[in-house]
Structure formats: structure tokens, C-alpha cells
Amino acid sequence: MTNPLKDVLNSKVILVTGTNTTSNHPIIANYIHEAVTKHGAKLLVVDPRRIKLVDICHTWLRPRVGTNVAWINGLMHVIISENLQAQSYIDERTTGFEELKKCVAKYSPDYVAKITGIPEKDLIAAARLYATETPGSILYAMGITQHTSGTNNVKSLASLSMLCGNVGVAGGGVNPLRGQNNVQGACDMGGLPNVFTGYQTVTDEAVREKFAKAWNVATLPDRVGMTVTEMTAAGGEAIKALYIMGENPMLSDADIHHVEKNLQALDFMVVQDIFLTETARLADVVLPSTCFAEKEGTFTNTERKVLRVRKAVNAPGEALEDYRIISAIARQMGYAMEYADASEIMAEINRLTPSYGGITYERLEQGGVVWPCPTLEHPGTPILHINKFARGEGVFFPIEYQPSAELPDDEYPFVLTTGRVYEHYHTGTMSRKGSALNRLYPEALAEINVEDARNLDVADGEYVNIVSRRGSLKIKAAVSDITDRGVAFVPFHFYESAVNKLTNSALDPVSKIPELKICAVKIEKAA
Amino acid sequence: MNTIQLTIDGREIAAKEGDTVLQAARSAGIRIPTLCYHERLNPIASCGMCYVEIGGYSEPVQSCATPVAPGMDVVTQSEVLTDMRKESLQRLLLHHPLDCPICDKAGECRLQDLVFEYGIHADELQPPAKPREVVYATSLIKYWPDRCVLCLRCVTACKEVKGVCALGVAETEGRRHLEFYPERCVSCGECLQLCPVGALTENLSPTKGRAFLVNKVPTTCTYCGCGCQMELSVLDNRVVDVKGKDDAGVNQASLCVKGRFGYEFISSDQRLTKPLVKKDGEFQEVDWDQAIRVVARRFNQVKKEHGADAIGGFSSARCTNEDNYLFQKFMRAVIGTNNVDHCARL
Numbered sequence: 001m002t003n004p005l006k007d008v009l010n011s012k013v014i015l016v017t018g019t020n021t022t023s024n025h026p027i028i029a030n031y032i033h034e035a036v037t038k039h040g041a042k043l044l045v046v047d048p049r050r051i052k053l054v055d056i057c058h059t060w061l062r063p064r065v066g067t068n069v070a071w072i073n074g075l076m077h078v079i080i081s082e083n084l085q086a087q088s089y090i091d092e093r094t095t096g097f098e099e100l101k102k103c104v105a106k107y108s109p110d111y112v113a114k115i116t117g118i119p120e121k122d123l124i125a126a127a128r129l130y131a132t133e134t135p136g137s138i139l140y141a142m143g144i145t146q147h148t149s150g151t152n153n154v155k156s157l158a159s160l161s162m163l164c165g166n167v168g169v170a171g172g173g174v175n176p177l178r179g180q181n182n183v184q185g186a187c188d189m190g191g192l193p194n195v196f197t198g199y200q201t202v203t204d205e206a207v208r209e210k211f212a213k214a215w216n217v218a219t220l221p222d223r224v225g226m227t228v229t230e231m232t233a234a235g236g237e238a239i240k241a242l243y244i245m246g247e248n249p250m251l252s253d254a255d256i257h258h259v260e261k262n263l264q265a266l267d268f269m270v271v272q273d274i275f276l277t278e279t280a281r282l283a284d285v286v287l288p289s290t291c292f293a294e295k296e297g298t299f300t301n302t303e304r305k306v307l308r309v310r311k312a313v314n315a316p317g318e319a320l321e322d323y324r325i326i327s328a329i330a331r332q333m334g335y336a337m338e339y340a341d342a343s344e345i346m347a348e349i350n351r352l353t354p355s356y357g358g359i360t361y362e363r364l365e366q367g368g369v370v371w372p373c374p375t376l377e378h379p380g381t382p383i384l385h386i387n388k389f390a391r392g393e394g395v396f397f398p399i400e401y402q403p404s405a406e407l408p409d410d411e412y413p414f415v416l417t418t419g420r421v422y423e424h425y426h427t428g429t430m431s432r433k434g435s436a437l438n439r440l441y442p443e444a445l446a447e448i449n450v451e452d453a454r455n456l457d458v459a460d461g462e463y464v465n466i467v468s469r470r471g472s473l474k475i476k477a478a479v480s481d482i483t484d485r486g487v488a489f490v491p492f493h494f495y496e497s498a499v500n501k502l503t504n505s506a507l508d509p510v511s512k513i514p515e516l517k518i519c520a521v522k523i524e525k526a527a
Numbered sequence: 528m529n530t531i532q533l534t535i536d537g538r539e540i541a542a543k544e545g546d547t548v549l550q551a552a553r554s555a556g557i558r559i560p561t562l563c564y565h566e567r568l569n570p571i572a573s574c575g576m577c578y579v580e581i582g583g584y585s586e587p588v589q590s591c592a593t594p595v596a597p598g599m600d601v602v603t604q605s606e607v608l609t610d611m612r613k614e615s616l617q618r619l620l621l622h623h624p625l626d627c628p629i630c631d632k633a634g635e636c637r638l639q640d641l642v643f644e645y646g647i648h649a650d651e652l653q654p655p656a657k658p659r660e661v662v663y664a665t666s667l668i669k670y671w672p673d674r675c676v677l678c679l680r681c682v683t684a685c686k687e688v689k690g691v692c693a694l695g696v697a698e699t700e701g702r703r704h705l706e707f708y709p710e711r712c713v714s715c716g717e718c719l720q721l722c723p724v725g726a727l728t729e730n731l732s733p734t735k736g737r738a739f740l741v742n743k744v745p746t747t748c749t750y751c752g753c754g755c756q757m758e759l760s761v762l763d764n765r766v767v768d769v770k771g772k773d774d775a776g777v778n779q780a781s782l783c784v785k786g787r788f789g790y791e792f793i794s795s796d797q798r799l800t801k802p803l804v805k806k807d808g809e810f811q812e813v814d815w816d817q818a819i820r821v822v823a824r825r826f827n828q829v830k831k832e833h834g835a836d837a838i839g840g841f842s843s844a845r846c847t848n849e850d851n852y853l854f855q856k857f858m859r860a861v862i863g864t865n866n867v868d869h870c871a872r873l
Contacts, residue, residue, distance in 0.1 A: 026783035033690040178752035183844035189851035191842035225865030231839035241829040246843030288799035292749035297847025301754025312744035317800020322850035332823035345849040434791025
């Protein structure tokens with residue numbers, strides 16, 4: 001996030017898109033609720049599903065799944081044609097406005113309505129609302145990114161925000177809500193194929209030299225590595241061995257029949273986890289590790305705030321902290337890797353990572369610190385891009401709408417979209433182990449629209465077969481008006497109803513995110 | 528923001544315009560007893576504890592619901608006020624069972640603390656003649672109607688903080704009590720967190736620990752990316768309770784159903800406890816030395832036969848920064864590849 005999560009309390013308008021915030025980031029939904037009900041902020045929801053926040057919104061746009069660039073360009077078209085853009089901000093801080101203007105010229109409300117299904121007058125009202133009530137915050141999540149156009153969707157939202165002068169101000173910003181406790185930190189720490197910690201690139205020789213020296217090795221690899229999705233796809237071919245720590249691609253990846261085949265083709269796979277997950281079952285070696293309550297460390301939350309994690313209980317049996325297991329393997333392979341505790345590792349991170357330079361354990365005792373924080377004296381940076389963008393000028397990217405990789409047709413007439421429910425988390429490895437959350441949401445349900453259910457002769461609670469080109473699933477239907485006609489939503493937490501057997505593994509060309517949010521399916525009443 | 532000058536207990540205080548007398552006093556470090564008041568909620572003014580005297584006013588007022596005004600002269604401690612607070616406490620306690628020994632909340636009960644502070648005696652009280660049944664508010668929360676003092680913190684928080692409105696007040700046989708709308712409830716436990724007495728209790732952990740006997744460990748939630756601050760209550764190496772941590776920064780003590788009730792996995796008997804190595808398609812338990820040797824040997828072998836780039840590593844958005852840092856260091860410095868990524872895309 002460019003801005004703190006509580007910053008929506010300073011917003012006059014909040015645009016929420018591709019995030020079912022109430023279910024997946026409930027605490028941020030609290031603040032949205034407070035902003036609307038106590039501070040009079042206007043809420044603009046753009047989502048194909050009738051999510052809970054629609055109840056308190058000012059305007060709800062319901063685009064067809066996968067048409068994000070079209071409606072965002074449509075909003076920008078209206079804003080520019082009515083001259084509502086923040087011209088002085090654009091002149092002072094950005095570049096590429098003329099190109100953007102040219103690009104969005106054809107995205108008239110009429111044209112956008114044909115692509116997205118959003119009525120013209122609603123699009124115009126939403127554009128006026130977002131442009132005239134400032135500051136305006138944009139919140140988004142995987143509903144924006146898990147598309148073959150994911151990167152373009154994000155760039156388009158950034159353009160919309162800059163167009164109205166909303167980046168770098170309190171109550172504004174472009175704010176991705178990150179879905180896992182430490183997904184921000186895993187990125188910050190260089191758990192990515194192209195960068196070391198703090199986004200220092202592996203292709204930069206000076207950076208490689210710095211790390212090689214600190215790590216006491218002669219050289220470090222200079223070629224950008226493969227992403228998770230690429231490594232899985234290359235299993236058994238270019239990739240012969242995998243070391244998987246705390247991940248369960250056998251439920252979370254797209255098209256898992258294919259994933260399973262590739263993982264089984266590996267020469268060797270080691271999985272390090274707290275449970276014997278669906279992925280761990282396929283491993284050659286399984287290493288027992290500790291959960292958050294059994295170790296010291298830090299997580300970095302979605303607003304870039306580094307927060308302490310503390311040991312509360314002893315690990316079960318012989319389970320060890322992940323960092324101790326990694327160190328043991330390294331030592332066995334002849335590399336001296338030894339840390340007395342997690343704070344020693346953080347000290348090394350501090351030395352090698354400018355944005356984490358001042359974030360020490362001692363300091364974290366007083367509370368979380370938001371990076372960039374280069375020195376001990378630095379207060380941290382809750383809002384990014386104040387006065388000036390980190391890269392200099394903010395760039396408007398002219399982006400054309402492109403349809404999703406797999407659209408409904410005569411044989412597969414429905415759209416399938418996936419996500420999470422409030423009561424469960426990711427692949428259910430943790431949330432399905434106890435009784436509490438299972439009491440509330442015991443089994444996978446497929447949300448189907450009332451009219452579709454009537455046409456299919458399916459009643460609420462009856463089973464349907466959902467079939468895609470890649471697999472099929474028998475699942476109980478939950479009939480409601482949450483999804484639109486022609487759209488089904490299925491959560492991916494449930495191994496016994498693994499919806500990712502059906503999803504499409506087509507990737508965004510830049511981010512390599514699979515198009516988990518849309519594929520074509522047929523739905524029939526189950527016998 | 529304009530400041531307003533007033534006097535509290537003879538001290539000159541500068542308060543923010545729009546603040547209440549209670550907020551002004553608290554900011555100046557002057558304590559006024561409260562029970563129903565909560566910083567995050569609009570004033571409820573149900574408990575009658577925060578009375579103060581203000582010069583020129585005919586009778587004491589509730590400081591939580593009285594805005595500051597220039598030149599106000601406020602007194603927070605007097606015989607009259609003490610008597611009023613005692614009366615309020617007696618009213619709250621009139622039908623409240625003195626079941627502290629079996630109450631989850633004993634030791635961290637606001638009512639218990641105030642009764643002790645004001646020296647109310649048991650002979651002044653009337654325990655309920657006809658005890659009411661303990662019911663389930665949800666499958667995870669029990670409601671003890673006799674213990675409830677109807678301070679309405681829970682009702683107010685459910686409406687104002689969560690926008691859920693799953694709680695209301697009803698009357699049966701002349702006695703008021705909470706009413707639940709389970710179809711609206713999201714089991715976030717905000718009501719549980721804010722209940723100042725033992726009227727709402729968690730119905731999950733088989734083991735209960737007294738507030739003063741458990742070890743409370745502050746930490747960060749392990750579910751979504753909000754980073755909620757929480758406190759794990761630990762008894763005999765087991766997490767028995769999770770509470771939101773009262774910090775201004777991230778979650779302001781709120782949690783969701785996963786953060787508050789999703790802790791059972793920690794002590795699940797399905798946890799992995801020994802390294803496993805697959806032999807002839809079956810996992811066999813081995814010791815750490817053996818497991819580490821197998822992993823190192825196989826990685827070396829693949830590296831030798833196919834090169835470092837034939838090995839890939841998935842680090843994890845579930846693990847700490849320190850774990851992730853070491854993982855990519857291992858892949859880059861020890862294996863010698865940049866094939867390291869994690870589940871950010873999924």
C-alpha cells in the first residue's frame with residue numbers, strides 16, 4: 001500500500017475494486033465502515049459480486065468479470081472529457097498525460113457499457129464522484145491482479161489515481177490489500193527471482209558484488225530466475241529439484257492436475273511445513289517446521305509496517321524454526337551459516353537493505369516501523385510518493401482493454417471465478433484444522449445466481465457439477481444474488497472440492513500471475 | 528483545531544474543541560472511573576460511573592457525554608460523587624450473581640475492580656432470585672444474562688465498529704437482556720473483547736486460564752496481510768485464548784473470526800513432529816541428521832548433473848522476514864540460482 005490502512009479515515013471517496021474486504025481484510029473493512037458512517041466518506045464499489053460493502057456504498061458498478069481496463073479507461077474518459085482532472089498535479093508531477101488522453105478517447109460510456117455491462121449513467125456518476133471528492137483512496141486485491149491483464153489493471157488504477165492527484169497525499173493512494181500475513185515481507189526479503197532484499201536487482205553487478213562479499217561467496221548468479229508458476233510448469237524438464245517452504249501449490253495453483261503431473265516428474269522434492277499438506281504428500285523429504293506462535297521474528301503487513309512475532313509456546317516434537325532448518329542444510333552442503341537467533345538475521349538484513357536499515361529488534365519493541373526506514377533516526381515512511389514520485393515523474397501508461405484468455409462460449413457458457421470466504425484462509429491448512437471455523441463454514445459452496453439456478457433446476461443446497469476444459473467438480477450450490485447471472489464463485493480452501501482443478505493457468509505476461517479469476521465452465525445439476 | 532481552556536480539579540487544562548470532559552481529563556492524566564465508556568465508541572452513558580460536578584450546573588453530569596466549554600470548572604472527586612458512583616454500582620450489581628470464582632472474567636473484570644475500589648459489600652446486594660439460562664450467542668460465544676449489566680458496549684461496537692448489528696436489547700418478564708441475530712453475526716468476537724464483565728465468554732478452548740495465571744504474549748496475527756496485533760494467552764504450553772491488542776496503530780484491538788478463533792491448529796495433533804523420508808512410496812520417520820544429509824546429498828547431486836538452475840525454491844508468504852531472507856540467501860549463495868519465488872501470485 002502507498003498509504004496506511006487507517007488512512008481511509010482521511011478519504012472523501014474510497015474506490016474498492018477486486019477486493020471482498022469484509023471477508024478477506026476484515027479490519028480494513030472496519031475502517032471503511034467507520035469512514036463512511038462516521039466521517040461521511042463516499043464509497044464506490046466496482047465488483048462483479050454483490051459484496052457486503054455494497055450495503056453501505058454510494059455507487060456500485062458491476063462490470064463483467066475481466067473487463068477492468070475497460071471500466072477504468074471509461075472513468076478516465078469521463079473525467080478528462082468533463083475536465084475534472086487535477087491538471088496542476090499532472091503538469092508538475094507526471095508524464096504521459098497526452099498519450100493517456102489519446103488512448104482513453106475511444107472509451108466513451110457507450111463503448112464501455114458494451115464491454116463491461118455497466119450502464120452509461122452509472123459510469124459517469126462514478127467518474128464524477130471519484131474526481132470531485134478528494135482525496136480519494138483506491139483499494140484493490142486479487143480481483144484486479146489475478147488476470148492475464150493483471151499488470152495492466154494495476155497500471156490503469158495508478159493512472160486513475162494520478163489523474164485526480166491522489167498519489168502521495170493523506171487519504172489517497174493506490175493500495176493493494178495483500179492477502180497473506182507476510183507476502184509483503186517475503187517480497188521485501190528477496191523471495192523473488194529478480195531481486196535481493198529491498199528490491200536490489202540481481203542483474204546489477206555492484207549489487208551482486210555487495211551481497212557476494214557479505215555472504216562470503218566468490219560470485220552470485222546474474223541471470224533472473226524463474227517464478228513459481230514457471231518453475232512448476234518446468235517440473236521434470238528444466239527444473240529437476242524443488243525446495244518448498246510453507247507453500248501448497250497442489251491447492252493454490254491453477255490447473256492442479258497439471259501441477260501434480262509436473263511435481264511428480266521431479267527427481268527430488270523437499271517440503272518444509274507445519275502439516276502434511278497436499279503438496280507435502282508428494283515430497284521425497286518432509287521437514288517439520290514451527291508456526292507463528294513458536295518462533296521469534298517479524299512480519300511486514302500490507303501497509304509496509306514491520307511488526308514483531310514472538311514465541312508463545314514450544315514447537316511440537318522435533319519441529320524446528322525454518323531458519324534453523326535452512327542453516328542446517330547449508331552447513332551440510334559446506335557453507336557456514338549459523339545464527340544464534342532471529343535478531344542476528346535481522347541485523348544482517350539491516351546492513352544489506354537500505355529500506356530496512358533502521359528497523360532493528362530494539363526499535364520494534366516500541367511498535368511497528370514502516371519502510372523505507374534507512375537509519376535508526378528515520379521515522380519510517382507511512383505514505384509513499386509525497387511531493388515527488390520515488391522514480392521521479394509519475395508515468396501514465398496508455399493501456400488498451402484486452403479480453404481474458406478464456407471466455408464463455410456455447411459449450412462452456414458460464415464464467416467461473418474463485419477466491420476466499422471470511423471463515424477460511426488460503427489452502428485451509430490452518431483454518432480447517434480446528435473446530436471453530438469449521439462450525440461456521442464446514443464445506444465448499446458454489447455461489448450461483450438465483451436465475452441461473454432456476455434455469456438449471458437447482459435449489460439452494462443441491463449439488464451441481466462444474467466442468468471446465470481442465471477438470472470437473474461436484475459441489476453444493478449456494479443460490480443467491482451475490483454473483484451475477486452467468487457467473488459462479490467457488491472458494492479454493494477445500495482439498496476435497498479443489499476448484500483449481502478447473503482454473504486456467506494462462507499467465508499475465510509480466511507478473512506471471514495465473515488467470516485464477518476467470519475461466520469458462522458449464523454447470524449441470526448433479527445426478 | 529481550536530483549544531479550549533478549562534479547569535479540572537483545580538488544574539488549568541487545554542482541551543481540544545469537541546472533546547468531552549472525560550476525554551479532556553484523561554488527556555491530562557486525571558482519572559475518572561468508567562465502565563461503559565470505550566475510546567472507539569460514541570458515548571453510551573449507561574453505567575453512571577463517570578459523574579462529575581461542574582461549577583454553575585445544578586447537578587452532577589456524566590463526563591463521557593458532556594462536551595468541554597471555555598472556563599468550565601470541573602470537580603472529579605467529592606463525597607457526593609462517590610455516593611453517586613456507589614449507587615450506580617449497586618444498581619449494576621443488584622441482580623448480578625456473585626459467581627466470581629467460576630467466572631472466566633475474574634481478575635480482569637471491570638465491575639469486580641470497581642466494586643473492590645468502592646468497597647461495596649455483599650450484604651447490600653440481592654442475588655437473582657430466579658437464575659436465567661446461559662445461552663449461546665453463537666456457536667463460539669456464550670451469553671450469561673444474569674452477569675450482563677447492560678452497559679451496551681457490545682451492542683454499540685457491533686453497530687459502530689463492525690456495521691454488523693447482530694446484537695440488540697429485548698425484555699422478557701420485565702427483565703432486559705441482550706438479543707442476538709445469528710444470521711447477521713460474523714463471529715468476530717468484538718462483543719467478547721469489549722465486554723467489561725463475564726457476560727460474554729468464549730466457547731472454544733477446552734482449557735481456561737485465569738487472567739493472572741496465563742502468560743500473555745504480544746504478537747502479530749498469522750492470517751491475512753492486515754498485521755493485527757494480538758495477545759496469545761498461554762497456559763501449560765498451550766494457547767488457550769486470543770485477544771486483540773489495544774494499540775492505536777493497526778487494528779485497535781479488533782480481530783476477525785480467524786484471528787480470534789482460528790488458533791486451534793497450533794496444538795493440532797496433526798502437526799508434523801518428525802522429519803519424514805519417503806522409502807518405497809511410504810514416509811518413514813527419521814532423525815534430523817539423516818534428513819538433512821539426504822536433502823544436501825540430493826541437492827548436490829542435481830546440481831552436479833544438471834546445474835544450479837535445475838533447482839528451484841519456493842519461499843513463503845507465511846514465514847517470517849528472517850526465514851525468507853535466509854531462504855533466498857541459501858538459494859543464491861549455496862545452491863547458486865535465482866530460481867526463488869513465493870506465493871505472492873496465488
